[in-house]
Amino acid sequence: MTKDQYIQPGLFGQKHSSRDYTDPDCWGKNQFNSSFPASLVAYMYSKGIEPVYICTDKHNHIEHKYIDAKTLFGIDPLAEDAYYNFEAGFAPYEKFYSGEREKIDLVMQNYRTNEVLVGLEVKLTAIPDNTTKTLDESLWGSEIVMRPPTINFLVCSICSNYTTLEAKEKLRTMLRKVPQINHWEEINEVLANYPKILDSIMQVSADMTKKQKPLILQPIWKTEGCKMKLREDCLDVFVWSDLAVLQMCCTEDASDISKLNRFHRTIVWIYKMLLDYVTYDSFDYKRIIRLQSYNLANDKAFALPGSKSQKFLQSPEALKPRISKYEIKNIILGGGQNLLSPERRFDAVLVNSPDLF
Numbered sequence: 001m002t003k004d005q006y007i008q009p010g011l012f013g014q015k016h017s018s019r020d021y022t023d024p025d026c027w028g029k030n031q032f033n034s035s036f037p038a039s040l041v042a043y044m045y046s047k048g049i050e051p052v053y054i055c056t057d058k059h060n061h062i063e064h065k066y067i068d069a070k071t072l073f074g075i076d077p078l079a080e081d082a083y084y085n086f087e088a089g090f091a092p093y094e095k096f097y098s099g100e101r102e103k104i105d106l107v108m109q110n111y112r113t114n115e116v117l118v119g120l121e122v123k124l125t126a127i128p129d130n131t132t133k134t135l136d137e138s139l140w141g142s143e144i145v146m147r148p149p150t151i152n153f154l155v156c157s158i159c160s161n162y163t164t165l166e167a168k169e170k171l172r173t174m175l176r177k178v179p180q181i182n183h184w185e186e187i188n189e190v191l192a193n194y195p196k197i198l199d200s201i202m203q204v205s206a207d208m209t210k211k212q213k214p215l216i217l218q219p220i221w222k223t224e225g226c227k228m229k230l231r232e233d234c235l236d237v238f239v240w241s242d243l244a245v246l247q248m249c250c251t252e253d254a255s256d257i258s259k260l261n262r263f264h265r266t267i268v269w270i271y272k273m274l275l276d277y278v279t280y281d282s283f284d285y286k287r288i289i290r291l292q293s294y295n296l297a298n299d300k301a302f303a304l305p306g307s308k309s310q311k312f313l314q315s316p317e318a319l320k321p322r323i324s325k326y327e328i329k330n331i332i333l334g335g336g337q338n339l340l341s342p343e344r345r346f347d348a349v350l351v352n353s354p355d356l357f
Helices: 032-046 071-075 146-160 163-176 188-208 243-249 260-278 285-292 306-313 324-331 344-353
Strands: 052-056 062-065 083-087 103-110 118-122 125-127 145-147 214-223 230-241 302-304
Touching: 032 071, 032 083, 032 103, 032 118, 032 214, 032 230, 052 163, 052 243, 103 146, 118 146, 145 243, 145 285, 146 214, 146 243, 146 260, 146 285, 163 188, 188 243, 188 260, 214 243, 230 243, 230 324, 243 306, 260 285, 260 302
Parallel strands: 052 230, 118 214, 125 214
Antiparallel strands: 052 062, 083 103, 103 118, 145 302, 214 230
8 A cells, every 4th residue: 555545635734624635626626726825834834934925114115024824824834723714704804894794715713712813815826927938037927816805805904903993083084185086986086086095095004014914825836937847946935915915006107097997996996995994884895896897897806917926026935936846745645636626727737747746
């Protein structure tokens, strides 16, 4: 018998999980794309490797730090009490918005007490993408697709820093710098005030610099340029703070815009949600997104191509990821790779790389 036959299919570090990895369904669709990254973080923690933390300074400039997995997950990822709850509601944010409750990709909980600790969105991305694959390797980036629920959680994260009467009044004051807009559905009325809307949001961002917290877990997997072949040094993890995600929307000059694109619209959404929060104590994010579509589809907030994400990711870790492809067998356990359904690019690469296992 082989070693794998003694061990049930599973993922490193996940002693307690909402997913049963003996069930082939847990290795297909989108599930692998959030469960594997969680175990990658746990594996890096076991080796003393900290994810790169993309955050902002008081001037709203992007800076890189490192974040310990205990801080990221709110608990030791290898602890007996660590519970990995995937696609679950995140109760601490549900008081800020009305309507149907959204599920976040990963909720870390205490298995013994059931305490909800941290909620994270997870985006497993490939480097390079189509916009950077022909460039010098130092300029490679990955596409990051941002969907409306993530924007909802971003705004909730901001609101969580302004819950007292005094703090809420401070937030209200910063938002009042924008003249009253009577018809939010009218593009021209919003467009005329967009620079002030952006300035207001950036002031809020600068105000809460010391209170920013992780929002997106972004593992990268690196290929040999255009080829569907993993680099030897292929895996690493980046973590975006809530304020760093805000900066994704600010990759273009907004001083003189003639129409609203998806990035501008996202800033408008964020402003309107915050304005409703300080006015009514909560916001209806789905209604805001439906009414303030500005002739753009609402299936996603925006997509940041690798040509724009590159400046955020540029680092020694992006150039030379710290986890080797030969270590994947230490993360996917018990022959789990045999249950993978190649419905996503990373799945397909692993299925076509039996030598790794």
